[in-house]
Amino acid sequence: MNMTLEPPPVVSARGVRVAFGAVKALDGVDLDILPGEALGLVGHNGAGKSTIVNVINGGLTPHEGRLAYGGQESVAGGVGSARAGGVRCVFQELSLCPNLTIVENTRLMHRGLTGFGWRKRALALISQTLGDIFPGHRIDCTGTVGDLSIAERQMVEIAINFMTVTEAPRLVILDEPTSSLDAALAEQLMAHVRRFVGAGGSVLLISHILGEILSTSTRIVVMKDGKVVVTKPVAGFTAKSLVEAMGSVIKEKGHAAARAVAGDAPEVINLPASRGSVCGFSARKGEIIGLAGLGGHGQTDTLLSLYRARSSNWWPKRPEDIAFVAGDRSLNGTFPLWSILRNLSIGDLGALSSRFAIDHGREEALGEDWKAKTAIRTPDMHNPILSLSGGNQQKVLFARALSTPAAIVLMDDPMRGVDIGTKQDVYAIIRAEAEAGRTFVWYSTEMDEICLCDRVYVFRDGAIVAELKGEEISEDHVLAASFSGEAA
């Protein structure tokens, strides 16, 4: 080890500019990532985080500026030179092929796995890496990716990127890696990141969960409107100062305990206990019900079957009863060919129509109304939905459900990838709507959100294992209930 020479940065970006039409996604960004450093990258939705990631991993050629990997100027650009520079990227939208097995997906990322017996070698490697990062995982590496839950897919994708076949990764980019992982898995991942960085690797970590950023990064970069606004070692930040640097102020967290739902409010959902559950599932008018537990333990299925039972697949019906907010946007949320406005208005076209004909004036008005209410970042609601960043697409899905008269709103972990400012706004809307008599059923992998609920059902293996009310709702109780059946 030559300590006298300053090692060159793994990646160095200078004056990078990227524009999508009129929107300046990156406006002159300088960024260095040094070996042995975990760089935390934070900022609002649309601040340019995902764009700089795509520039670094070679997926996007900057319109201006230079890029160097390990001190070598990247001339050709593109994914090839990024990979040659040891850059690996775990995408926010998962990028595994669902029809292939985990081993086969490994081969896609690692060309070095060739010749006779590559499956065997790949299986050994991926099993070992998965075990290193997520000890005690229960993933069968010979199975197809399509059979995995979204959390397990995320785990596999992370493991594939940390794997060493012919050469070790020098920089691993993690874009919202814990968005679908529960607290225990997220902690395992963060521990692995610290080990990896300690051994001289580099990590670029993007997360909306500030606790992770503060506990794991060595240096933090704050982005805002396509620019880097602050770069400081982690010691210079507290959660509060970090949020202030991003440009939003944490609003006072009002605990749900302040809200008392009248015990005699009519029940809008009442299901008997399913097999293995300790109690039935019920919800009163105006209640916010949380679905907690480790990721992928039947919460989403519960929401889907609730929705299916209360909406017709054959007969048109105004959504007066129930509405759904997707968490997995590309699976059951957005309509990719459509504009933002059409994606919003599809929730309740009946309200915008007379005699089955859609009134375009009323549709426009609805769009402007919700654009203002949820601060959707776009110059024009007629732009394609895919022109929005992930968090802004999520706002559109929220607006779709909240603009209906539905008495019950189901939410399938909808805050994935949404920035803190917007989250606070949406929480406020949810509380106001609940006061007005709407019922929310909210599956969330984030503890802060579970704590906003009036009542919480904890799920394990598809069954309800605990019901928590008011003061009982806390991280400890939820975790205790989630693991309670472990010994049985």
Add this chain to the structure above:
Amino acid sequence: MNALKPVLSKPWIWSWLAAALTFAATALFTGGSSAFGLSQATLTFAAFSVMVGLGQMLVITLGPGNVDLSVPATITLSGTLALKFMETESSLILPGLLVAIVIGLAVGMANYALIKLLRIPPIIATLSMSFLVQSLAIWSNRGLRIKPPEALATFTTGTVFGVPNIALAGLLLSFVIWWLLERSIYGRWISAIGQSPFAARMAGIPVDGTRFVTYVLCAVLAAICGYLLASFSGGAALNMGTEYLLMSIAVVVIGGCAVAGGNSNVPGIWGASLFMFLVVSMLNTYGFGAGIRLMLTGLIIIAVIVAASRPLNGRK
């Protein structure tokens, strides 16, 4: 050039451009003398393709895997049974149309019943249905050529101010379908289902109901086409629907509708139908043999599809 941009970005513009060029090439070859006759024939025959093309378009909008292969058999059955029912009685013209529509309803419902209840992919379900329907037509026809009522035959071959009545009927149906697709809730629903059936279901769209209506509409349009076609050509024949199988799909594709569903347009169906007829007449006028004619038809269609799919790639 910039003023043209909004027009050039429309997916249907290429089929219209191709139709106009082919028309000019044919009319110029004959020194312009045949222009009027050619346009009348084109409008008439294109209108039949438009009627089946509209129905097929709605079905294809529903997304990958959705296609109705029972169109030709439905045309034949409805033409045969409707003419048989009318027995050349002019007073039964409207009830005859009703018979055709009922046949369309029945075939559409049966199609969707097969798809849904037996969980057969649409391409197989509608293909098997087409054998059943065609057999019914053969059984009821028994090789006799039944003539249409006199008044109906006159109407279908007649013109108003030089425009063929059939073209007007096609235009009327096109307007109805255009309204359904662009202005009504139903149009939004089929487009949503075509993009993502799961997301459509979770947005509160009655997915099965909408798909059911779409298959029924497609069969009804084919049945109306069969009724008019049989009357126009002086009687029902067992092979009268054959060419409309590929035609109905080709006009959807050439017209610039997304083959993967979710995005369709009505003007393109007209442009493509006009073009498909004009290509054949152009090659006939030039006196090419059958082999070369088919080959050139294929090449020209490929060229138009390549041109029409370019703006879509650019938008991505």
